[in-house]
Amino acid sequence: MSISRKCVPFTPFEGELARSTIAIVTAGGVHLNEQEPFNIADELGDLTYRIIPEGVDSSQLHVTHHHYDHTDADKDINVVFPIDVLRDLQAHGFIKGVAKKHVGYMGYTMQLKAMYEGTAREIANEIDKGSQADAVILTGG
Amino acid sequence: MKGIPTVLITVSPEVSAQMRPPRALYPKGFKIGNSMGGPGMRELQGQVLREALSLLGENTRPGQVITREYPVYREYHEPPRVRN
Numbered sequence: 712m713s714i715s716r717k718c719v720p721f722t723p724f725e726g727e728l729a730r731s732t733i734a735i736v737t738a739g740g741v742h743l744n745e746q747e748p749f750n751i752a753d754e755l756g757d758l759t760y761r762i763i764p765e766g767v768d769s770s771q772l773h774v775t776h777h778h779y780d781h782t783d784a785d786k787d788i789n790v791v792f793p794i795d796v797l798r799d800l801q802a803h804g805f806i807k808g809v810a811k812k813h814v815g816y817m818g819y820t821m822q823l824k825a826m827y828e829g830t831a832r833e834i835a836n837e838i839d840k841g842s843q844a845d846a847v848i849l850t851g852g
Numbered sequence: 853m854k855g856i857p858t859v860l861i862t863v864s865p866e867v868s869a870q871m872r873p874p875r876a877l878y879p880k881g882f883k884i885g886n887s888m889g890g891p892g893m894r895e896l897q898g899q900v901l902r903e904a905l906s907l908l909g910e911n912t913r914p915g916q917v918i919t920r921e922y923p924v925y926r927e928y929h930e931p932p933r934v935r936n
Contacts, residue, residue, distance in 0.1 A: 720855055720874075721914055722856055723857065727909075728908065739887070779885045780884065783890060786891040789891075789894070790887065790889065790897070795894075796888065797901065800905075805905075846857040846905070847857070
């Protein structure tokens with residue numbers, strides 16, 4: 712297993728929340744029911760990710776992850792993927808909007824270098840291109 | 853790509869701090885799998901999310917995890933106590 716020693720780049724936030732659109736990126740193994748589940752059989756972890764669209768019905772989301780107890784997420788996905796909560800904040804004017812796409816991945820891997828240099832960059836590019844997000848909320852399991 | 857601001861909600865603050873996240877909130881005592889609170893606790897979930905997003909406008913430093921307490925969560929989950 713290779714471990715990255717790089718630090719996380721700091722990007723300043725120069726806007727106002729009430730004028731900002733927010734995306735969610737979760738390591739909690741969240742995906743649409745209809746999407747391929749994460750491969751929990753691979754002991755090295757699954758480096759893939761799933762795009763979750765803007766208008767998703769939260770009842771259509773599912774967790775595939777075997778490194779945390781997701782019993783509560785199975786009852787209410789908002790405990791790890793707060794999409795309905797974000798919509799509440801939009802309705803109250805706390806934020807301007809909910810991004811056009813969000814990302815779920817399985818936050819367990821023994822391939823940290825591949826995660827850092829591959830998956831993480833791909834996820835960042837997904838959010839950067841077409842999500843219209845001004846900022847991102849990151850959640851784990 | 854110029855980068856995009858992020859804020860992390862973590863229930864494993866010691867582990868997360870090692871990665872030096874730009875901004876991070878630790879809802880104290882929340883168990884793994886309950887980053888936002890318990891199921892159906894929409895008011896609490898909203899409070900956690902508002903406070904996390906508000907960190908975007910604060911002067912945080914990478915690796916600093918801000919701890920906040922949400923007493924209402926204890927009605928749902930009480931952490932196990934260690935016996936002496």
